[in-house]
Amino acid sequence: MRRLDVVSEHEYDLIVIGSGPGGQKAAIAAAKLGKKVAVVDRHDMVGGVCVNTGTIPSKTLREAVLYLTGMNQRELYGASYRVKQDITIADLLARTQHVVGREVQVVRAQLMRNHIDLVDGTGSFTDPHTVLVEGRHRGDRRTLSADHVVIATGTRPARPKQVDFDAARVLDSDEILRLEQIPSSLVVVGAGVIGIEYASMFAALGSRVTVVEQRDHMLDFCDPEIVESLKFQLRDLGVTFRFGEKVADVAVNDHATITTLVSGKRIPADGVMYSAGRQGMTGELNLEAAGLTADERGRLAVDENYRTAVPHIYAVGDVIGFPALAATSMDQGRLAAYHAFGEPAHELGALQPIGIYTIPEISYVGATEAQLTSSSVPYEVGIARYRELARGQITGDSYGMLKLLVSTADRKLLGVHVFGTGATDLVHIGQAVMGCGGTVDYLVDAVFNYPTLSEAYKVAALDATNKIRALERFS
Ligand SMILES: Cc1cc2nc3c(=O)[nH]c(=O)nc-3n(C[C@H](O)[C@H](O)[C@H](O)COP(=O)(O)OP(=O)(O)OC[C@H]3O[C@@H](n4cnc5c(N)ncnc54)[C@H](O)[C@@H]3O)c2cc1C
Numbered sequence: 055m056r057r058l059d060v061v062s063e064h065e066y067d068l069i070v071i072g073s074g075p076g077g078q079k080a081a082i083a084a085a086k087l088g089k090k091v092a093v094v095d096r097h098d099m100v101g102g103v104c105v106n107t108g109t110i111p112s113k114t115l116r117e118a119v120l121y122l123t124g125m126n127q128r129e130l131y132g133a134s135y136r137v138k139q140d141i142t143i144a145d146l147l148a149r150t151q152h153v154v155g156r157e158v159q160v161v162r163a164q165l166m167r168n169h170i171d172l173v174d175g176t177g178s179f180t181d182p183h184t185v186l187v188e189g190r191h192r193g194d195r196r197t198l199s200a201d202h203v204v205i206a207t208g209t210r211p212a213r214p215k216q217v218d219f220d221a222a223r224v225l226d227s228d229e230i231l232r233l234e235q236i237p238s239s240l241v242v243v244g245a246g247v248i249g250i251e252y253a254s255m256f257a258a259l260g261s262r263v264t265v266v267e268q269r270d271h272m273l274d275f276c277d278p279e280i281v282e283s284l285k286f287q288l289r290d291l292g293v294t295f296r297f298g299e300k301v302a303d304v305a306v307n308d309h310a311t312i313t314t315l316v317s318g319k320r321i322p323a324d325g326v327m328y329s330a331g332r333q334g335m336t337g338e339l340n341l342e343a344a345g346l347t348a349d350e351r352g353r354l355a356v357d358e359n360y361r362t363a364v365p366h367i368y369a370v371g372d373v374i375g376f377p378a379l380a381a382t383s384m385d386q387g388r389l390a391a392y393h394a395f396g397e398p399a400h401e402l403g404a405l406q407p408i409g410i411y412t413i414p415e416i417s418y419v420g421a422t423e424a425q426l427t428s429s430s431v432p433y434e435v436g437i438a439r440y441r442e443l444a445r446g447q448i449t450g451d452s453y454g455m456l457k458l459l460v461s462t463a464d465r466k467l468l469g470v471h472v473f474g475t476g477a478t479d480l481v482h483i484g485q486a487v488m489g490c491g492g493t494v495d496y497l498v499d500a501v502f503n504y505p506t507l508s509e510a511y512k513v514a515a516l517d518a519t520n521k522i523r524a525l526e527r528f529s
């Protein structure tokens with residue numbers, strides 16, 4: 055029900071531009087408060103980058119790769135084990151398209167049952183309270199006005215000007231699912247999360263992958279020991295890393311590509327994928343009409359309540375930059391709507407997990423060893439290796455590991471780092487313990503189902519407490 059006590063000159067209480075995770079949750083949170091809400095997006099982008107070109111397709115592709123290649127079963131059935139011999143792009147896309155289609159339906163249904171108007175088109179400001187929506191057909195224009203606006207327009211891949219993207223062999227990461235066949239060789243430019251996730255998928259499919267990264271290392275926010283293990287696994291799959299190298303030029307013809315590096319190296323490959331950062335989608339918004347400006351990467355600055363410089367206009371999700379994750383975008387959207395309509399809420403918690411869906415996957419929450427060391431926090435490490443867990447043997451994962459960082463001062467958990475099967479789910483046990491201020495003793499005393507990978511927590515906790523006891527005995 056719409057509140058009747060405040061009379062507004064505007065048609066809507068809230069307009070949300072962009073229907074990705076941030077926009078969806080802003081809209082639904084406002085609708086649950088009885089507000090009249092419109093969400094603007096193009097009909098073929100409902101669900102955002104998340105559902106259409108980013109998170110969901112890439113994670114579904116990963117599942118398809120793991121299943122069809124039989125990768126996870128090879129320790130048990132031998133290196134030649136495959137579910138399907140000649141995997142085609144059609145095999146992979148069948149699953150991806152199915153899941154994306156379903157997810158779009160879920161988003162549409164959720165907006166509809168909350169009485170949110172989904173307006174098809176591209177939104178731009180004509181003044182700080184008014185958004186012009188231009189649809190796909192000529193003359194298809196509609197003007198909406200609202201008391202509040204949430205900008206949740208996300209990002210698009212950054213495309214260096216000197217590179218000729220041809221939508222066939224030289225692609226950005228949003229286009230990679232349009233490949234017509236699985237390349238026998240692929241150059242991946244940029245070893246960020248997107249680059250490494252796709253590099254590991256194509257390597258698992260048998261492509262010879264070369265990763266070019268201008269920095270000397272990758273994923274440097276993660277635990278270095280785990281990143282080393284990942285690099286080892288990827289090299290084992292035939293990935294070549296070119297760290298400290300920049301791409302100077304990419305040449306393409308009908309059959310192949312040549313990537314020339316600034317160092318003079320030339321890399322022939324069937325295709326090239328650029329995953330060298332992303333750019334905020336603010337170019338079409340006519341921000342000046344709203345009294346806003348974006349930075350050089352198209353991002354908007356916000357305060358702790360996600361308010362831009364214009365107080366009734368909020369911005370959430372990837373368009374505001376770090377951490378640029380689906381999970382955080384959703385909560386930012388919800389909190390922006392609560393703030394706009396005076397609903398009390400807690401701030402986003404500091405304890406946010408990171409999940410990287412490489413093959414094998416990585417996840418962590420809390421501090422890294424490097425952070426604890428640089429801030430002089432004494433800690434002990436407890437490690438559990440999957441190969442010593444019954445479930446690890448049953449699953450056929452001999453490389454997985456879970457690492458706990460435990461304060462030697464008060465035995466609290468300071469960080470959890472997981473590598474291997476189920477890492478992105480397992481991390482939440484540690485997150486819950488840390489969120490409740492729990493100590494390693496909780497994990498020592500807890501009984502876990504057997505045989506499970508969760509048991510790694512107990513094994514690692516015992517390892518850490520054994521080391522702490524040795525220290526205490528000495529002193
Ligand atoms: C390949 C890839 C893999 C990823 N994997 C993960 C992952 O595993 N886990 C994770 O947490 N995150 C992942 N992410 C990040 C995640 O997708 C984003 O954090 C999330 O989608 C951001 O949500 P958002 O609300 O900012 O909107 P987005 O999902 O970015 O969507 C923005 C929407 O705004 C629309 N829009 C833009 N301009 C306008 C306009 N002028 N008018 C109307 N509509 C407009 C666009 O059409 C789009 O639909 C991944 C990203 C990529 C690219």
Ligand SMILES: NC(=O)c1ccc[n+]([C@@H]2O[C@H](COP(=O)([O-])OP(=O)(O)OC[C@H]3O[C@@H](n4cnc5c(N)ncnc54)[C@H](O)[C@@H]3O)[C@@H](O)[C@H]2O)c1
Pocket residue numbers: 243244245246247248249251266267268269299300301329330331332377378379409410411
């Ligand atoms: N699992 C997940 O949570 C997940 C998965 C994918 C993406 N994402 C989100 O998407 C965001 C964007 O990811 P991304 O990987 O595109 O960006 P990024 O900025 O993290 O990585 C880009 C990398 O490309 C390198 N690079 C840039 N130009 C180069 C050049 N000319 N030659 C060689 N290397 C170059 C950069 O040094 C950097 O390491 C991430 O920060 C993340 O928030 C999250």
